[in-house]
Amino acid sequence: MSALLKSFSTFLGSSIGKKLLVALTGAVLVLFLLGHMIGNLLIFAGPDAINEYGHFLQTMLHGGGVWIARIGLLVSVVVHIVLTIQLTRENRAARTERYGYNATLQASKSSRIMILSGLTILAFIIYHLLHFTVHAGNNYGTYQVILHGENVHDVYKMVIAGFSWLPASIFYIIAMLLLCSHLGHGVSSMFQTLGLATERTRPIYEKIGSAYAALILIGNCSIPIAIYVFHYGR
Amino acid sequence: MASNLNLKLKIWRQPSTNAKGTFQDIDANNIPETASFLEMLDIVNQRIMDGGGDPVAFDHDCREGICGTCSMVINGIPHGPRRGTTACQLHMRLFKSGDTIWIEPFRAKAFPVIKDLAVDRSAFDRIMVAGGFISVRTGSAQDANALPISKDDADSAMDAAECIGCGACVATCKNASAMLFVSAKAGQLNSLPQGQPEKHRRVLGMVQAMDKSGFGNCTNQYECEAACPKGISVRWIAKLNRDYALATVHESLLAPAKGKGGGAA
Ligand code: HEM
Numbered sequence: 001m002s003a004l005l006k007s008f009s010t011f012l013g014s015s016i017g018k019k020l021l022v023a024l025t026g027a028v029l030v031l032f033l034l035g036h037m038i039g040n041l042l043i044f045a046g047p048d049a050i051n052e053y054g055h056f057l058q059t060m061l062h063g064g065g066v067w068i069a070r071i072g073l074l075v076s077v078v079v080h081i082v083l084t085i086q087l088t089r090e091n092r093a094a095r096t097e098r099y100g101y102n103a104t105l106q107a108s109k110s111s112r113i114m115i116l117s118g119l120t121i122l123a124f125i126i127y128h129l130l131h132f133t134v135h136a137g138n139n140y141g142t143y144q145v146i147l148h149g150e151n152v153h154d155v156y157k158m159v160i161a162g163f164s165w166l167p168a169s170i171f172y173i174i175a176m177l178l179l180c181s182h183l184g185h186g187v188s189s190m191f192q193t194l195g196l197a198t199e200r201t202r203p204i205y206e207k208i209g210s211a212y213a214a215l216i217l218i219g220n221c222s223i224p225i226a227i228y229v230f231h232y233g234r
Numbered sequence: 235m236a237s238n239l240n241l242k243l244k245i246w247r248q249p250s251t252n253a254k255g256t257f258q259d260i261d262a263n264n265i266p267e268t269a270s271f272l273e274m275l276d277i278v279n280q281r282i283m284d285g286g287g288d289p290v291a292f293d294h295d296c297r298e299g300i301c302g303t304c305s306m307v308i309n310g311i312p313h314g315p316r317r318g319t320t321a322c323q324l325h326m327r328l329f330k331s332g333d334t335i336w337i338e339p340f341r342a343k344a345f346p347v348i349k350d351l352a353v354d355r356s357a358f359d360r361i362m363v364a365g366g367f368i369s370v371r372t373g374s375a376q377d378a379n380a381l382p383i384s385k386d387d388a389d390s391a392m393d394a395a396e397c398i399g400c401g402a403c404v405a406t407c408k409n410a411s412a413m414l415f416v417s418a419k420a421g422q423l424n425s426l427p428q429g430q431p432e433k434h435r436r437v438l439g440m441v442q443a444m445d446k447s448g449f450g451n452c453t454n455q456y457e458c459e460a461a462c463p464k465g466i467s468v469r470w471i472a473k474l475n476r477d478y479a480l481a482t483v484h485e486s487l488l489a490p491a492k493g494k495g496g497g498a499a
Pocket residue numbers: 019022023026027029030033080081084085087088114115117118119121122182183185186187189190191193194451452453454
């Protein structure tokens with residue numbers, strides 16, 4: 001056991017070990033984002049569709065499912081953030097004297113602002129949870145609707161109300177732009193970190209990463225735009 | 235007719251490791267365009283010495299692009315603007331009269347400046363000592379082709395073996411990471427049958443030595459591949475990541491416990 005612990009601490013202490021964990025937790029978050037977006041798009045299928053989906057999430061496994069997901073996501077996010085901050089600090093410490101003349105050969109803009117886009121996403125995650133999960137400073141939690149003869153949370157009304165307020169819609173869209181940038185580098189980078197990229201496959205992963213980032217951006221932004229700009233549901 | 239160039243140089247001058255460095259402006263007039271970059275520096279140094287000054291220290295050895303000793307950052311790019319070319323193989327005809335050229339040392343905490351443009355790259359030696367070798371029996375040469383190796387594997391290993399260990403990857407990396415160097419040196423041996431017995435130990439040892447020397451972490455921006463005078467591919471970094479994961483699993487879960495190999499005592 002102690003030998004196993006020693007191996008694990010060596011792994012965590014090493015640059016590649018930390019990066020592998022960043023990539024794995026990033027993969028969990030990437031998969032979650034896709035599912036979360038598809039679920040959210042049910043808003044365009046009308047009130048019943050999204051309310052039924054919300055009710056299903058809340059009652060899955062007698063209410064345990066949502067907690068399993070929450071704990072898994074919390075662990076992934078915390079590990080991802082703690083390690084990326086540590087990696088970024090080590091990277092800054094590795095070059096104390098800056099160059100007098102700076103040149104960049106092929107690093108993308110997105111790859112150079114990962115910590116900035118990441119920390120914006122973190123701020124967004126906190127706001128988003130307070131807004132739609134904890135219902136801090138709003139009464140969205142009291143919205144109820146009858147679905148199939150049962151009293152359930154009115155998710156549809158909550159989302160429409162949430163995005164009818166311009167500052168919220170704007171912050172969501174800014175956060176999604178930075179998330180798109182984060183994913184634009186992160187998704188293909190993940191394949192490289194996990195050791196799955198070769199000269200033949202790297203261009204494919206880069207295309208998948210860009211397409212995925214664009215999909216998440218368009219899918220998620222369509223909701224506040226439809227509601228605020230085109231008065232969907234209002 | 236070869237013409238001459240008049241250049242404005244901004245050269246990093248730093249008397250010793252812990253001294254503060256600054257850029258010194260030097261006019262380099264009448265430089266033949268047929269000179270190499272290092273020959274240009276030789277001419278500049280001769281003029282400095284003729285005036286009783288302290289010449290610019292820089293590293294060089296083979297001057298034919300194979301030893302990896304020359305090490306300087308020219309206008310922000312290690313070995314200068316021409317792809318796949320070491321500083322010693324760079325020609326002055328690439329520059330125009332009137333150009334300003336910034337010349338700085340490789341900058342990384344793991345590569346302390348010795349003087350001016352010369353840096354201490356012994357961190358690379360420590361990484362090599364930690365696993366950049368194979369153990370073989372000495373004695374008479376073994377029969378040719380006793381160890382079958384596919385042509386593809388041999389070619390691939392040669393791609394990694396092209397690394398001349400100059401450190402341009404570290405110098406250009408936004409994080410001063412040594413991953414391209416370490417991955418090429420480990421990957422070359424890990425691709426061949428002779429490298430298999432020590433593979434896991436090599437990977438763990440070289441990565442540990444790399445981390446201990448204070449290099450940064452790879453963020454997959456691939457600046458290294460673009461700056462490498464030998465064009466070493468970042469596919470070696472992917473392989474090192476993979477081999478590191480396998481070596482960790484091997485060492486922590488699969489390998490027999492130390493001292494319990496089951497052989498005679
Ligand atoms: C939904 C949320 C997030 C997703 C889907 C996500 C996804 C990813 C992915 C896939 C990578 C690439 C991993 C690799 O290179 O192997 C990555 C890297 C990174 N993430 Fe995130 N991330 C998220 C949130 C965050 C947050 C909140 C931070 C805040 C600190 C952050 C900071 C970083 C940094 C700095 C990197 C670069 C790490 C490196 O290359 O060394 N991320 N992220």
